[in-house]
Amino acid sequence: MSRLMRISIPTIRVVPQITPGPPPPTVAEAVERVVAFLAPGNVAVLTGAGVSTDSGIRAYRGVEGRYLNPNFKPMFYNDLIEDSPRGHSFRQRYWARSFIGYPRILATRPNPTHAALATLMRTSHVSQLITQNVDGLHHDALRTKDPELHSRILELHGTLHKVHCRAHHTVLRDEYQMQLALLNPYWAELEESFRRTGNKPRTNPDGDVELEGVSFDDFEVPACPECQREGKVEMVMKPEVVFFGETISQQVKDRSYEVIEQADRLLIIGTTLATYSAFRLAKHALELSRPVLLLNLGPTRADGLPQLEKMVVSSGPVLQEAARQLASSRLSEDANLREVLEGGIVTSIEDV
Numbered sequence: 545m546s547r548l549m550r551i552s553i554p555t556i557r558v559v560p561q562i563t564p565g566p567p568p569p570t571v572a573e574a575v576e577r578v579v580a581f582l583a584p585g586n587v588a589v590l591t592g593a594g595v596s597t598d599s600g601i602r603a604y605r606g607v608e609g610r611y612l613n614p615n616f617k618p619m620f621y622n623d624l625i626e627d628s629p630r631g632h633s634f635r636q637r638y639w640a641r642s643f644i645g646y647p648r649i650l651a652t653r654p655n656p657t658h659a660a661l662a663t664l665m666r667t668s669h670v671s672q673l674i675t676q677n678v679d680g681l682h683h684d685a686l687r688t689k690d691p692e693l694h695s696r697i698l699e700l701h702g703t704l705h706k707v708h709c710r711a712h713h714t715v716l717r718d719e720y721q722m723q724l725a726l727l728n729p730y731w732a733e734l735e736e737s738f739r740r741t742g743n744k745p746r747t748n749p750d751g752d753v754e755l756e757g758v759s760f761d762d763f764e765v766p767a768c769p770e771c772q773r774e775g776k777v778e779m780v781m782k783p784e785v786v787f788f789g790e791t792i793s794q795q796v797k798d799r800s801y802e803v804i805e806q807a808d809r810l811l812i813i814g815t816t817l818a819t820y821s822a823f824r825l826a827k828h829a830l831e832l833s834r835p836v837l838l839l840n841l842g843p844t845r846a847d848g849l850p851q852l853e854k855m856v857v858s859s860g861p862v863l864q865e866a867a868r869q870l871a872s873s874r875l876s877e878d879a880n881l882r883e884v885l886e887g888g889i890v891t892s893i894e895d896v
Protein backbone atom coordinates (compact mmCIF):
# COMPACT_ATOMS: atom_id res chain seq x y z
CA MET A 545 0.00 0.00 0.00
CA SER A 546 1.48 3.25 -1.02
CA ARG A 547 1.67 6.29 1.10
CA LEU A 548 0.06 9.65 0.77
CA MET A 549 0.17 11.24 -2.62
CA ARG A 550 0.59 14.88 -3.02
CA ILE A 551 0.60 17.23 -5.91
CA SER A 552 2.04 20.65 -6.66
CA ILE A 553 5.04 22.44 -5.14
CA PRO A 554 7.59 21.96 -7.85
CA THR A 555 10.81 22.66 -6.01
CA ILE A 556 12.77 21.18 -3.15
CA ARG A 557 11.36 22.16 0.18
CA VAL A 558 13.56 23.86 2.68
CA VAL A 559 12.60 23.91 6.32
CA PRO A 560 13.32 27.48 7.40
CA GLN A 561 15.61 28.15 10.33
CA ILE A 562 14.02 29.66 13.39
CA THR A 563 15.52 33.03 14.11
CA PRO A 564 14.35 35.22 16.98
CA GLY A 565 12.56 38.33 15.71
CA PRO A 566 10.96 41.40 17.24
CA PRO A 567 7.86 40.86 19.40
CA PRO A 568 4.65 40.50 17.38
CA PRO A 569 2.65 43.70 16.89
CA THR A 570 -0.86 44.13 18.28
CA VAL A 571 -3.71 43.80 15.80
CA ALA A 572 -4.21 47.59 15.88
CA GLU A 573 -0.51 48.21 15.13
CA ALA A 574 -0.54 45.69 12.32
CA VAL A 575 -3.71 47.23 10.82
CA GLU A 576 -2.14 50.69 10.88
CA ARG A 577 0.97 49.41 9.11
CA VAL A 578 -0.97 47.44 6.48
CA VAL A 579 -3.27 50.41 5.78
CA ALA A 580 -0.26 52.69 5.25
CA PHE A 581 1.38 50.09 3.02
CA LEU A 582 -1.70 49.60 0.83
CA ALA A 583 -3.02 53.18 0.74
CA PRO A 584 -0.97 54.39 -2.26
CA GLY A 585 -2.41 51.53 -4.37
CA ASN A 586 -0.78 49.44 -7.11
CA VAL A 587 0.29 46.78 -4.61
CA ALA A 588 0.94 43.20 -5.71
CA VAL A 589 0.00 40.46 -3.25
CA LEU A 590 1.55 37.01 -2.96
CA THR A 591 -0.31 34.39 -0.90
CA GLY A 592 0.37 30.85 0.28
CA ALA A 593 -1.14 27.97 2.23
CA GLY A 594 -1.46 30.01 5.44
CA VAL A 595 -4.17 32.08 3.78
CA SER A 596 -6.39 29.01 3.32
CA THR A 597 -6.06 27.43 6.77
CA ASP A 598 -9.00 29.55 8.03
CA SER A 599 -11.05 27.83 5.32
CA GLY A 600 -10.28 24.46 6.87
CA ILE A 601 -7.54 23.56 4.39
CA ARG A 602 -4.45 22.11 5.96
CA ALA A 603 -1.20 24.01 5.56
CA TYR A 604 1.75 22.04 4.32
CA ARG A 605 3.81 23.04 7.29
CA GLY A 606 3.06 24.01 10.84
CA VAL A 607 3.99 27.31 12.44
CA GLU A 608 7.39 25.89 13.29
CA GLY A 609 8.07 25.44 9.62
CA ARG A 610 8.02 21.64 9.76
CA TYR A 611 5.94 19.26 7.77
CA LEU A 612 2.71 18.33 9.46
CA ASN A 613 2.68 14.90 7.92
CA PRO A 614 5.85 12.91 8.66
CA ASN A 615 4.89 10.29 6.04
CA PHE A 616 4.91 12.84 3.27
CA LYS A 617 5.87 11.31 -0.06
CA PRO A 618 5.15 13.41 -3.10
CA MET A 619 3.82 12.04 -6.33
CA PHE A 620 6.10 12.90 -9.18
CA TYR A 621 5.06 14.42 -12.47
CA ASN A 622 6.91 11.82 -14.56
CA ASP A 623 5.13 8.94 -12.81
CA LEU A 624 1.73 10.50 -13.36
CA ILE A 625 2.15 11.17 -17.07
CA GLU A 626 4.04 7.99 -17.97
CA ASP A 627 2.26 6.28 -20.88
CA SER A 628 2.70 2.70 -19.60
CA PRO A 629 0.95 0.19 -17.32
CA ARG A 630 2.99 1.62 -14.45
CA GLY A 631 1.83 5.16 -15.28
CA HIS A 632 -1.73 3.88 -15.58
CA SER A 633 -1.63 2.39 -12.10
CA PHE A 634 -0.25 5.69 -10.71
CA ARG A 635 -3.19 7.48 -12.32
CA GLN A 636 -5.70 4.97 -10.97
CA ARG A 637 -4.40 5.61 -7.46
CA TYR A 638 -4.22 9.36 -7.92
CA TRP A 639 -7.71 9.75 -9.37
CA ALA A 640 -9.33 7.36 -6.88
CA ARG A 641 -7.98 9.32 -3.92
CA SER A 642 -8.67 12.63 -5.55
CA PHE A 643 -12.22 11.50 -6.37
CA ILE A 644 -12.87 10.92 -2.66
CA GLY A 645 -11.17 14.17 -1.58
CA TYR A 646 -12.49 16.61 -4.16
CA PRO A 647 -16.05 17.16 -2.82
CA ARG A 648 -14.55 18.50 0.38
CA ILE A 649 -12.29 20.91 -1.52
CA LEU A 650 -15.39 22.02 -3.41
CA ALA A 651 -17.23 22.62 -0.14
CA THR A 652 -14.59 24.99 1.22
CA ARG A 653 -15.46 28.67 1.37
CA PRO A 654 -13.38 31.86 1.28
CA ASN A 655 -12.37 33.19 4.70
CA PRO A 656 -11.92 36.81 5.92
CA THR A 657 -8.45 37.11 4.34
CA HIS A 658 -9.78 36.09 0.92
CA ALA A 659 -12.74 38.46 1.37
CA ALA A 660 -10.53 41.41 2.36
CA LEU A 661 -8.19 40.83 -0.59
CA ALA A 662 -11.15 40.58 -2.99
CA THR A 663 -12.41 43.91 -1.64
CA LEU A 664 -8.98 45.50 -2.08
CA MET A 665 -8.79 44.20 -5.64
CA ARG A 666 -12.09 45.86 -6.40
CA THR A 667 -10.92 49.16 -4.91
CA SER A 668 -7.63 48.74 -6.84
CA HIS A 669 -5.46 49.04 -3.76
CA VAL A 670 -4.35 45.56 -4.81
CA SER A 671 -3.56 45.56 -8.52
CA GLN A 672 -2.55 41.91 -8.98
CA LEU A 673 -2.65 38.82 -6.82
CA ILE A 674 -0.33 35.82 -7.14
CA THR A 675 -1.25 32.71 -5.18
CA GLN A 676 0.54 29.43 -4.58
CA ASN A 677 -2.78 27.85 -3.55
CA VAL A 678 -4.63 25.55 -5.91
CA ASP A 679 -8.02 25.73 -4.14
CA GLY A 680 -9.54 28.57 -6.21
CA LEU A 681 -10.76 30.46 -3.13
CA HIS A 682 -9.37 33.86 -4.24
CA HIS A 683 -11.60 33.57 -7.31
CA ASP A 684 -14.64 32.56 -5.23
CA ALA A 685 -14.13 35.52 -2.90
CA LEU A 686 -14.57 38.01 -5.77
CA ARG A 687 -18.27 37.03 -5.97
CA THR A 688 -18.48 38.17 -9.58
CA LYS A 689 -17.92 36.74 -13.03
CA ASP A 690 -16.17 39.94 -14.19
CA PRO A 691 -13.29 38.54 -16.29
CA GLU A 692 -11.15 41.64 -15.73
CA LEU A 693 -11.00 40.98 -11.98
CA HIS A 694 -10.37 37.25 -12.38
CA SER A 695 -7.59 37.94 -14.85
CA ARG A 696 -5.74 39.81 -12.10
CA ILE A 697 -5.26 36.56 -10.16
CA LEU A 698 -2.32 34.39 -11.13
CA GLU A 699 -2.34 30.82 -9.81
CA LEU A 700 1.36 30.09 -9.70
CA HIS A 701 0.92 26.35 -9.10
CA GLY A 702 -2.27 25.96 -11.12
CA THR A 703 -5.75 24.99 -9.99
CA LEU A 704 -7.56 21.86 -8.85
CA HIS A 705 -10.69 22.95 -10.68
CA LYS A 706 -9.44 21.98 -14.13
CA VAL A 707 -8.07 18.79 -15.67
CA HIS A 708 -6.12 18.43 -18.88
CA CYS A 709 -4.74 15.82 -21.25
CA ARG A 710 -1.33 15.79 -22.92
CA ALA A 711 -2.76 17.72 -25.88
CA HIS A 712 -3.80 20.41 -23.37
CA HIS A 713 -7.53 19.98 -23.84
CA THR A 714 -9.07 21.34 -20.68
CA VAL A 715 -11.99 19.72 -18.88
CA LEU A 716 -13.70 21.32 -15.90
CA ARG A 717 -13.04 19.25 -12.82
CA ASP A 718 -16.76 19.19 -11.92
CA GLU A 719 -17.48 17.46 -15.23
CA TYR A 720 -14.57 15.08 -14.80
CA GLN A 721 -15.77 14.26 -11.28
CA MET A 722 -19.14 13.24 -12.76
CA GLN A 723 -17.39 11.02 -15.31
CA LEU A 724 -15.36 9.43 -12.52
CA ALA A 725 -18.56 8.74 -10.56
CA LEU A 726 -20.33 7.21 -13.57
CA LEU A 727 -17.44 4.89 -14.37
CA ASN A 728 -16.81 3.93 -10.74
CA PRO A 729 -20.15 3.31 -8.99
CA TYR A 730 -18.48 1.45 -6.10
CA TRP A 731 -16.23 4.44 -5.41
CA ALA A 732 -19.15 6.83 -5.76
CA GLU A 733 -20.94 4.85 -3.03
CA LEU A 734 -17.83 4.93 -0.87
CA GLU A 735 -17.56 8.69 -1.28
CA GLU A 736 -21.22 9.11 -0.37
CA SER A 737 -20.86 6.93 2.69
CA PHE A 738 -17.92 9.03 3.88
CA ARG A 739 -20.12 12.09 3.54
CA ARG A 740 -23.14 10.49 5.18
CA THR A 741 -21.32 9.10 8.17
CA GLY A 742 -18.85 11.95 8.63
CA ASN A 743 -16.24 9.18 8.87
CA LYS A 744 -13.93 10.87 6.44
CA PRO A 745 -10.31 10.16 5.65
CA ARG A 746 -7.77 12.92 6.13
CA THR A 747 -7.95 15.40 3.25
CA ASN A 748 -4.81 17.06 2.00
CA PRO A 749 -4.62 20.63 0.67
CA ASP A 750 -4.40 19.25 -2.82
CA GLY A 751 -7.72 17.50 -2.48
CA ASP A 752 -6.61 13.90 -2.22
CA VAL A 753 -7.02 11.59 0.74
CA GLU A 754 -5.12 8.85 2.49
CA LEU A 755 -6.77 5.46 2.11
CA GLU A 756 -5.33 2.39 3.74
CA GLY A 757 -5.80 -1.18 2.59
CA VAL A 758 -7.62 -0.31 -0.60
CA SER A 759 -6.90 -1.64 -4.06
CA PHE A 760 -7.06 0.78 -6.94
CA ASP A 761 -6.77 -1.88 -9.65
CA ASP A 762 -10.40 -1.66 -10.75
CA PHE A 763 -10.56 2.14 -10.79
CA GLU A 764 -11.51 3.48 -14.22
CA VAL A 765 -9.87 6.71 -15.31
CA PRO A 766 -12.01 8.50 -17.94
CA ALA A 767 -10.33 9.32 -21.24
CA CYS A 768 -10.12 12.88 -22.56
CA PRO A 769 -13.55 13.70 -24.08
CA GLU A 770 -12.07 16.20 -26.57
CA CYS A 771 -9.54 13.67 -27.91
CA GLN A 772 -12.39 11.17 -28.14
CA ARG A 773 -14.30 13.57 -30.39
CA GLU A 774 -11.20 13.68 -32.58
CA GLY A 775 -11.22 9.88 -32.75
CA LYS A 776 -8.26 9.37 -30.40
CA VAL A 777 -8.06 7.60 -27.07
CA GLU A 778 -6.09 9.70 -24.58
CA MET A 779 -5.89 8.17 -21.13
CA VAL A 780 -3.26 10.44 -19.58
CA MET A 781 -5.28 12.98 -17.61
CA LYS A 782 -3.78 15.29 -15.05
CA PRO A 783 -5.17 18.04 -12.82
CA GLU A 784 -4.01 21.51 -13.82
CA VAL A 785 -1.67 21.79 -10.86
CA VAL A 786 2.10 21.81 -10.89
CA PHE A 787 3.43 18.50 -9.57
CA PHE A 788 6.77 17.65 -8.03
CA GLY A 789 9.30 17.41 -10.80
CA GLU A 790 7.18 19.53 -13.10
CA THR A 791 8.31 23.00 -14.06
CA ILE A 792 6.05 26.00 -14.03
CA SER A 793 5.26 27.03 -17.60
CA GLN A 794 7.36 29.84 -19.03
CA GLN A 795 4.21 31.85 -19.57
CA VAL A 796 3.22 31.71 -15.89
CA LYS A 797 6.79 32.34 -14.79
CA ASP A 798 7.10 35.41 -17.05
CA ARG A 799 3.80 36.74 -15.89
CA SER A 800 4.70 36.34 -12.22
CA TYR A 801 7.80 38.49 -12.78
CA GLU A 802 5.78 41.07 -14.69
CA VAL A 803 3.35 41.37 -11.81
CA ILE A 804 6.21 42.16 -9.45
CA GLU A 805 7.77 44.63 -11.91
CA GLN A 806 4.51 46.47 -12.62
CA ALA A 807 3.61 46.92 -8.95
CA ASP A 808 5.06 49.58 -6.66
CA ARG A 809 5.22 47.28 -3.63
CA LEU A 810 4.66 43.69 -2.59
CA LEU A 811 2.55 42.36 0.28
CA ILE A 812 3.21 38.69 1.09
CA ILE A 813 0.68 36.78 3.22
CA GLY A 814 0.60 33.33 4.79
CA THR A 815 3.58 31.62 3.22
CA THR A 816 6.93 30.31 4.41
CA LEU A 817 8.29 30.99 0.90
CA ALA A 818 9.77 27.50 1.06
CA THR A 819 9.12 26.91 -2.62
CA TYR A 820 11.60 28.63 -4.86
CA SER A 821 8.99 29.83 -7.37
CA ALA A 822 7.57 32.06 -4.63
CA PHE A 823 10.82 32.93 -2.86
CA ARG A 824 12.41 34.27 -6.04
CA LEU A 825 9.48 36.68 -6.48
CA ALA A 826 10.16 38.16 -3.05
CA LYS A 827 13.84 38.41 -3.93
CA HIS A 828 13.03 40.01 -7.28
CA ALA A 829 10.91 42.69 -5.63
CA LEU A 830 13.70 43.46 -3.16
CA GLU A 831 16.27 43.63 -5.98
CA LEU A 832 14.03 46.19 -7.68
CA SER A 833 13.99 48.15 -4.39
CA ARG A 834 10.25 47.64 -3.98
CA PRO A 835 9.04 47.78 -0.39
CA VAL A 836 8.10 44.25 0.72
CA LEU A 837 5.90 43.54 3.74
CA LEU A 838 5.43 39.94 4.88
CA LEU A 839 2.67 38.74 7.21
CA ASN A 840 3.15 35.19 8.47
CA LEU A 841 2.66 33.35 11.73
CA GLY A 842 5.87 31.34 11.59
CA PRO A 843 9.43 31.55 10.28
CA THR A 844 10.00 31.92 6.57
CA ARG A 845 12.77 31.39 4.08
CA ALA A 846 13.00 35.18 3.60
CA ASP A 847 13.60 35.95 7.28
CA GLY A 848 16.68 38.07 7.65
CA LEU A 849 16.74 39.31 4.05
CA PRO A 850 17.76 42.95 4.22
CA GLN A 851 14.96 45.44 3.57
CA LEU A 852 12.26 42.84 4.13
CA GLU A 853 9.71 43.93 6.71
CA LYS A 854 7.95 41.12 8.54
CA MET A 855 5.08 41.03 10.99
CA VAL A 856 4.08 37.91 12.89
CA VAL A 857 0.29 38.23 12.79
CA SER A 858 -2.79 36.27 11.82
CA SER A 859 -3.88 37.81 8.54
CA GLY A 860 -7.68 37.49 8.87
CA PRO A 861 -8.56 40.18 11.43
CA VAL A 862 -5.78 42.50 10.22
CA LEU A 863 -6.73 42.40 6.54
CA GLN A 864 -10.46 42.68 7.30
CA GLU A 865 -9.99 45.85 9.33
CA ALA A 866 -7.45 47.29 6.88
CA ALA A 867 -9.87 46.72 3.98
CA ARG A 868 -12.71 48.26 5.98
CA GLN A 869 -10.68 51.41 6.57
CA LEU A 870 -9.25 51.68 3.06
CA ALA A 871 -12.60 51.10 1.35
CA SER A 872 -14.74 52.99 3.87
CA SER A 873 -16.07 55.65 1.48
CA ARG A 874 -17.05 53.04 -1.13
CA LEU A 875 -18.43 50.58 1.41
CA SER A 876 -21.00 53.10 2.64
CA GLU A 877 -22.58 53.43 -0.80
CA ASP A 878 -21.85 50.03 -2.41
CA ALA A 879 -23.88 47.15 -0.92
CA ASN A 880 -22.21 44.73 -3.29
CA LEU A 881 -18.76 45.62 -2.00
CA ARG A 882 -20.00 45.23 1.58
CA GLU A 883 -21.15 41.73 0.66
CA VAL A 884 -17.71 40.91 -0.72
CA LEU A 885 -15.96 42.14 2.43
CA GLU A 886 -18.37 40.33 4.76
CA GLY A 887 -18.35 37.19 2.59
CA GLY A 888 -15.52 35.40 4.35
CA ILE A 889 -16.18 32.76 6.99
CA VAL A 890 -13.79 30.91 9.26
CA THR A 891 -14.07 27.11 9.03
CA SER A 892 -12.09 24.72 11.20
CA ILE A 893 -10.27 21.80 9.62
CA GLU A 894 -12.56 19.36 11.47
CA ASP A 895 -15.64 20.90 9.83
CA VAL A 896 -14.46 20.42 6.27
Ligand SMILES: [Zn+2]
Pocket residue numbers: 709710711712713768769770771772778
Ligand atom coordinates in the same frame (compact mmCIF):
# COMPACT_ATOMS: atom_id res chain seq x y z
ZN1 LIG B 1 -7.38 15.64 -25.17
